[in-house]
Amino acid sequence: MSSLVKQSIVSDLRWWKVIGKLRPDLTGIRAGTYQIKEGYNLEDILVEINTGKEYQFKVTFVEGSTFKEWLDNINKAELLIPLQKTEAEIIEALNISHEKLEGLLFPETYYYSAQMSAFEIIKKAYLHQTSVLEKLWADREKDLPYKTPYEALIMASIIEKESGLSDDRDKISSVFVNRLRIGMRLQTDPTVIYGMGERYNGRIRDKDLREKTAYNTYTIDGLPPTPIAMPSEAALYATLHPAKTKYLYFVSKGDGTSYFSKNLKEHNRAVDKYIRGK
Structure with a gap:
């Protein structure tokens, strides 16, 4: 109660004695962080605090973000205890x-809630992804x-990075499935970028x-060794439910959609049109 006086939310502790007699149900104050809205009177404040429902802060991790970007978000999150463990220690825990x-x-x-550990959010996110993946894997094509x-x-992480619109995801998935089935390299730029790490400056030469890196699917066969981002449930679904096509190529049309081709000749024409502007 004294902290409410210090913050000038309550002007005088003598009110506390009066309230204790008139409304003993409002004296069970629970420690925590609460949102006191403008216009609240003393009774409103005490009702809010007595509920024990602390103010909920939030941190958002977008689809296709990397673990490095997650760390940046966590470090900027308000009143969240930073990670005390390394990535290896989190994996072990x-x-x-x-x-x-x-x-x-x-x-x-x-x-x-205020002063929650960032590790608890990482744990929750891991359990959620595990649950989603297990469910979709069991129902895969x-x-x-x-x-x-x-x-x-x-694969879902690659599709997430390659897809602008969700409507294209199952067709992009079909391209990669078709390539894997015939032993054709995936040749996808997001894996090159991930393999470059901090050296990537917005351009791929x-x-x-x-360059032979563990992630460069222009130089390696099959899949890279790990995901390259955090895929959404939609990307996971598209991975495990690809469209039935004979497409082997696709190129971005610049509006979030892609143009799909069955052969290299058609693909090159699409590249000329949508990339080179010919």
Whole structure:
């Protein structure tokens, strides 16, 4: 109660004695962080505090964001206790069998009370993503070229980064499935960018496409070793329910949609039109 006086929310502690006699039901104050709205009188304030319903802060992680971006958001989050563990220590604490957290956390808005640990949000996001992936994996299409749910997670992260509109996701998924089935490299720019790390400055040059990194799908066969971002449930669904097509190529049309092609000749014409402006 004294803190309310210090903040000039309550002017005089003598009111407390009066309230204790008249409204003893309002004296069970619970410690916490509460939102006192403009215009509240003393009774309104005490009712709010007696509920024990603390003010909920929020931190948002967008679809397709990376673990590095999650850390930036966490460090900026108001009254959230920063992570005290390294990525390796988090993985050990959560008993995860993979070497990176990339892709394993569900992107959405998380609410928290003041002084909650950021680790609790990471844990909640991991359990949510695990639950979504398990459910979708159990209901996947037959004969997909993915041996494990983790491989599907890797592909979903690529589809998330490649898709502007959700309507295109299942067709983009079909392109990658078709390529994997015939042993054709995925050749997707987001994996190149992820492999470049801090060196990426907004441009991909020809030498970047030729550089052999663990993630460059222009130079490696099959999937990269880990996801490259945190995929949404929609991207996971598209991964496990690809459209039935014969497409092997796609190019962005610049409006969030893609143009799909069945052969290289048609694809090159699309590149000339939508990328080179010919």
